Amino acid sequence: xxxxxxxxxxxxxxxxxxxxxxxxxxxxxxxxxxxxxxxxxxxxxxxxxxxxxxxxxxxxxxxxxxxxxxxxxxxxxxxxxxxxxxxxxxxxxxxxxxxxxxxxxxxxxxxxxxxxxxxxxxxxxxxxxxxxxxxxxxxxxxxxxxxxxxxxxxxxxxxxxxxxxxxxxxxxxxxxxxxxxxxxxxxxxxxxxxxxxxxxxxxxxxxxxxxxxxxxxxxxxxxxxxxxxxxxxxxxxxxxxxxxxxxxxxxxxxxxxxxxxxxxxxxxxxxxxxxxxxxxxxxxxxxxxxxxxxxxxxxxxxxxxxxxxxxxxxxxxxxxxxx
Amino acid sequence: xxxxxxxxxxxxxxxxxxxxxxxxxxxxxxxxxxxxxxxxxxxxxxxxxxxxxxxxxxxxxxxxxxxxxxxxxxxxxxxxxxxxxxxxxxxxxxxxxxxxxxxxxxxxxxxxxxxxxxxxxxxxxxxxxxxxxxxxxxxxxxxxxxxxxxxxxxxxxxxxxxxxxxxxxxxxxxxxxxxxxxxxxxxxxxxxxxxxxxxxxxxxxxxxxxxxxxxxxxxxxxxxxxxxxxxxxxxxxxxxxxxxxxxxxxxxxxxxxxxxxxxxxxxxxxxxxxxxxxxxxxxxxxxxxxxxxxxxxxxxxxxxxxxxxxxxxxxxxxxxxxxxxxxx
Numbered sequence: 001x002x003x004x005x006x007x008x009x010x011x012x013x014x015x016x017x018x019x020x021x022x023x024x025x026x027x028x029x030x031x032x033x034x035x036x037x038x039x040x041x042x043x044x045x046x047x048x049x050x051x052x053x054x055x056x057x058x059x060x061x062x063x064x065x066x067x068x069x070x071x072x073x074x075x076x077x078x079x080x081x082x083x084x085x086x087x088x089x090x091x092x093x094x095x096x097x098x099x100x101x102x103x104x105x106x107x108x109x110x111x112x113x114x115x116x117x118x119x120x121x122x123x124x125x126x127x128x129x130x131x132x133x134x135x136x137x138x139x140x141x142x143x144x145x146x147x148x149x150x151x152x153x154x155x156x157x158x159x160x161x162x163x164x165x166x167x168x169x170x171x172x173x174x175x176x177x178x179x180x181x182x183x184x185x186x187x188x189x190x191x192x193x194x195x196x197x198x199x200x201x202x203x204x205x206x207x208x209x210x211x212x213x214x215x216x217x218x219x220x221x222x223x224x225x226x227x228x229x230x231x232x233x234x235x236x237x238x239x240x241x242x243x244x245x246x247x248x249x250x251x252x253x254x255x256x257x258x259x260x261x262x263x264x265x266x267x268x269x270x271x272x273x274x275x276x277x278x279x280x281x282x283x284x285x286x287x288x289x290x291x292x293x294x295x296x297x298x299x300x301x302x303x304x305x306x307x308x309x310x311x312x313x314x315x316x317x318x319x320x321x322x323x
Numbered sequence: 324x325x326x327x328x329x330x331x332x333x334x335x336x337x338x339x340x341x342x343x344x345x346x347x348x349x350x351x352x353x354x355x356x357x358x359x360x361x362x363x364x365x366x367x368x369x370x371x372x373x374x375x376x377x378x379x380x381x382x383x384x385x386x387x388x389x390x391x392x393x394x395x396x397x398x399x400x401x402x403x404x405x406x407x408x409x410x411x412x413x414x415x416x417x418x419x420x421x422x423x424x425x426x427x428x429x430x431x432x433x434x435x436x437x438x439x440x441x442x443x444x445x446x447x448x449x450x451x452x453x454x455x456x457x458x459x460x461x462x463x464x465x466x467x468x469x470x471x472x473x474x475x476x477x478x479x480x481x482x483x484x485x486x487x488x489x490x491x492x493x494x495x496x497x498x499x500x501x502x503x504x505x506x507x508x509x510x511x512x513x514x515x516x517x518x519x520x521x522x523x524x525x526x527x528x529x530x531x532x533x534x535x536x537x538x539x540x541x542x543x544x545x546x547x548x549x550x551x552x553x554x555x556x557x558x559x560x561x562x563x564x565x566x567x568x569x570x571x572x573x574x575x576x577x578x579x580x581x582x583x584x585x586x587x588x589x590x591x592x593x594x595x596x597x598x599x600x601x602x603x604x605x606x607x608x609x610x611x612x613x614x615x616x617x618x619x620x621x622x623x624x625x626x627x628x629x630x631x632x633x634x635x636x637x638x639x640x641x642x643x644x645x646x647x648x649x650x651x
Contacts, residue, residue: 190364194591
């Protein structure tokens with residue numbers, strides 16, 4: 001395997017809670033608690049999990065929108081968590097983010113050209129008004145929008161079109177990695193497929209890598225080469241996308257996959273219904289964090305934290321019983 | 324006599340000449356104890372149709388421009404306020420998408436469920452009955468939960484409380500408007516299983532509003548697909564999933580990535596869902612339709628009965644598809 005573009009090593013993001021002014025925080029939400037993985041250049045890695053599992057925080061910590069508590073984020077060998085000021089800004093050109101809510105992530109008072117052009121200005125990628133306009137128009141064309149819409153405002157577009165603007169803005173600086181945080185969850189079903197296809201086409205054309213964060217397993221499986229499954233701040237399963245969905249190794253992944261509603265009435269799958277809710281990340285259960293909901297938990301699951309281990313070639317699971 | 328019969332319902336927002344039509348001639352029937360899935364994307368008019376059954380749409384701005392909603396043979400649109408209070412809860416109860424927004428944040432959940440009982444079954448407005456209801460919807464330790472506030476519960480638990488509250492007056496029809504959309508998949512599976520169990524246990528009818536065709540297959544007996552204010556296809560749920568006939572239903576099913584499919588390009592539907600007030604002439608779907616003919620932009624198609632229990636709003640449903648549509 002070639003050198004990874006991104007290598008995340010034992011990353012932790014803990015948020016203090018219950019802290020008053022002048023008081024030392026009593027508890028921490030362990031949103032991301034020791035996560036390690038790599039992304040190769042041009043690869044798509046899917047990150048799935050339910051709300052509160054820390055997947056969004058992980059994505060944000062990688063692009064330095066939240067600060068990591070400990071661990072390393074190596075981008076071609078350079079630790080992003082140690083950068084600051086102009087060195088960080090220079091690096092930001094190489095990794096971008098697309099957000100879930102296309103309404104909230106665009107400035108309502110800035111035209112499309114201003115939103116996309118701002119990125120060009122900061123990184124001095126299109127000096128001169130003429131080349132700036134030409135670049136904005138070619139970006140709009142790339143994402144399937146009419147270049148004559150450049151002077152319009154976000155409210156004049158539908159949700160799907162706004163998401164295309166967000167993608168154009170991320171593309172403007174020609175990044176090598178784009179973190180896509182639930183980019184299709186807020187869209188209508190018939191529009192989702194357009195954006196999913198667009199993301200694929202752009203990757204074929206420009207060759208950037210994606211970290212695709214989503215709760216919709218079917219979409220993640222469709223786009224990604226590898227999948228990471230997160231539960232309570234940890235990765236519980238990692239592996240090749242289709243194999244992971246076909247023969248999941250971790251009991252949580254098994255339940256997650258069986259719970260996806262399918263449109264094929266003749267499918268023979270057995271649905272596993274998990275009891276209870278995702279526990280609080282402030283006081284996660286002892287041992288395996290999944291044991292209170294796990295249908296196959298044993299006595300040792302309450303005591304020993306299972307490490308993420310290779311249970312089969314290329315398949316990783318954090319479960320004592322997997323294999 | 325069916326429990327619910329909607330005939331040619333038309334709902335508009337605002338007054339003429341600037342009125343915007345949201346529901347354009349919807350007809351539905353639902354027999355006692357049956358489950359009907361109403362499927363559509365945002366702006367299709369599915370929620371407006373559902374809310375109108377208990378006349379929950381604020382009017383103005385909503386106006387019932389035509390049609391009838393017969394609940395046990397009586398027209399809801401002609402009822403006086405006192406009669407409406409009787410059927411709301413007593414005959415038809417609703418569960419909404421965002422349980423957190425539907426519950427009152429400043430009252431304990433026990434008190435909120437009891438309020439529903441006081442209105443409809445005052446003799447049963449006791450802690451014991453509330454505990455029985457909480458147990459019915461699968462809330463652990465119901466005695467302790469009586470005194471909980473909504474914010475102390477998770478989204479899945481809040482939705483269970485909403486269902487308990489809706490069931491308290493023993494309705495004959497439960498209108499569930501996207502009851503699982505705001506929930507995670509594993510919790511969604513719990514709520515679907517709960518609704519299926521309650522339907523069997525209590526024998527009530529369910530009108531399930533959703534945008535997810537997969538959920539329809541799990542719960543519904545019959546399905547109606549809506550697009551831009553109209554029903555475009557109705558069919559028994561399993562028949563629809565096995566063989567959708569309307570081009571929109573087909574396109575919708577093809578645009579969803581499948582868990583067992585290969586990694587080919589998704590067949591996206593070009594364009595976007597038309598905005599209220601900007602519906603295309605003729606067939607509302609024709610600008611996005613792979614089978615559209617010149618006539619489709621002129622004449623509005625009618626619902627055609629193509630098989631027993633199957634209706635399709637497309638005169639070309641049986642003609643071959645030109646070629647797979649692939650939009651950039």
